[in-house]
Amino acid sequence: MRKSIILITGVNGEIGHGLVRSLHEEGVTNLVGIDLVTVDNFVQERTQDCLVGSILDQNLLERINAQYEIEAIYHMAALLSTRAEFSPVIAHEVNVDGTLKLLDLAMEQAQSRGKPVKFFFPSSIAVYGLPSLKEKSLAGALGEDDYRYPQTMYGCNKLYCESLGNYYGHYFKRLSANDSKGLVDFRAIRFPGIISAHTLPAGGTSDYAPEMIHAAAKGEHYDCFVRKDATIPFMTMSDAILAIELLMAAPQSKLTKTVYNVKAFNPSAGEFFSKVKEYYPQADIDFVTNDNRQSIIDSWPEDVNDEKARHDWNWAAIHDLNKAFSDYLIPEIRSRYEHK
Numbered sequence: 520m521r522k523s524i525i526l527i528t529g530v531n532g533e534i535g536h537g538l539v540r541s542l543h544e545e546g547v548t549n550l551v552g553i554d555l556v557t558v559d560n561f562v563q564e565r566t567q568d569c570l571v572g573s574i575l576d577q578n579l580l581e582r583i584n585a586q587y588e589i590e591a592i593y594h595m596a597a598l599l600s601t602r603a604e605f606s607p608v609i610a611h612e613v614n615v616d617g618t619l620k621l622l623d624l625a626m627e628q629a630q631s632r633g634k635p636v637k638f639f640f641p642s643s644i645a646v647y648g649l650p651s652l653k654e655k656s657l658a659g660a661l662g663e664d665d666y667r668y669p670q671t672m673y674g675c676n677k678l679y680c681e682s683l684g685n686y687y688g689h690y691f692k693r694l695s696a697n698d699s700k701g702l703v704d705f706r707a708i709r710f711p712g713i714i715s716a717h718t719l720p721a722g723g724t725s726d727y728a729p730e731m732i733h734a735a736a737k738g739e740h741y742d743c744f745v746r747k748d749a750t751i752p753f754m755t756m757s758d759a760i761l762a763i764e765l766l767m768a769a770p771q772s773k774l775t776k777t778v779y780n781v782k783a784f785n786p787s788a789g790e791f792f793s794k795v796k797e798y799y800p801q802a803d804i805d806f807v808t809n810d811n812r813q814s815i816i817d818s819w820p821e822d823v824n825d826e827k828a829r830h831d832w833n834w835a836a837i838h839d840l841n842k843a844f845s846d847y848l849i850p851e852i853r854s855r856y857e858h859k
């Protein structure tokens with residue numbers, strides 16, 4: 520008998536950490552991770568096994584396929600938006616080819632088990648592309664079908680993978696005799712910028728918000744790379760994990776979409792800075808705009824409409840901007856840096 524597991528790719532990354540923390544707290548003991556690097560102790564202690572390697576390594580995926588029965592895949596491995604602009608072809612390989620390989624693994628597993636494999640895919644507000652600040656401001660909160668004209672390689676990758684997931688979920692090999700419909704139970708969320716109290720992101724464009732608060736907590740200088748008026752939606756890592764768990768637990772019959780927007784709060788960088796100052800009056804932060812990164816933020820929406828997620832799977836963020844600081848970021852960050 521093959522062991523039944525839940526597979527998490529990019530397990531040593533930011534959302535990987537958040538997910539492992541939460542699933543472990545809920546008593547899940549059959550997590551298996553993959554990451555390019557050896558995972559840290561936190562992840563190691565909370566997983567059954569972690570494999571070091573690339574999601575593009577077919578041999579590694581075949582080993583996993585042979586060794587385990589996979590109940591669900593949380594496919595978190597990706598190159599984020601800023602990093603992807605420096606190596607667009609590598610980003611495409613990891614973000615698109617990697618996702619295709621994982622979807623194919625899910626399909627093979629589902630066919631051999633004879634029951635669906637759940638597949639979670641983190642998409643992003645980067646799938647949107649607003650042509651100008653004027654249009655961004657006029658457009659306001661975007662619905663899932665609005666302005667899908669990504670301007671970054673990462674956004675293109677995420678948008679295409681949403682379609683790939685939908686294909687594997689609903690239309691896979693429809694000309695063949697075997698019916699594969701529903702075997703890959705693909706579910707995706709378009710995340711806003713995520714702010715974790717425990718980890719820092721690497722290579723994203725929404726990183727200025729988490730970087731600002733972690734620098735302030737550590738007493739370090741920080742140059743914020745966007746203007747004070749730069750505005751996109753954000754949420755706490757704990758709300759991001761809540762969203763994943765709510766969506767993954769929802770009965771398939773309740774889901775009217777494969778990809779959902781979620782939102783929590785959308786401060787400008789200046790408003791976020793003021794909030795940081797409230798808790799860290801000595802925070803040493805300058806605004807030194809990087810025009811190229813700024814232009815990516817300008818192309819992302821200032822807000823999203825998440826009524827579908829609210830309706831279909833009772834989504835509601837716990838943290839607004841004030842609560843994000845008072846109930847999550849400040850207490851967790853203080854205990855983190857004070858213990859060091």
Ligand code: SER
Nearest residue numbers: 599600643723724725
């Ligand atoms: N936070 C991500 C990034 O900045 C967007 O999904 O790349």
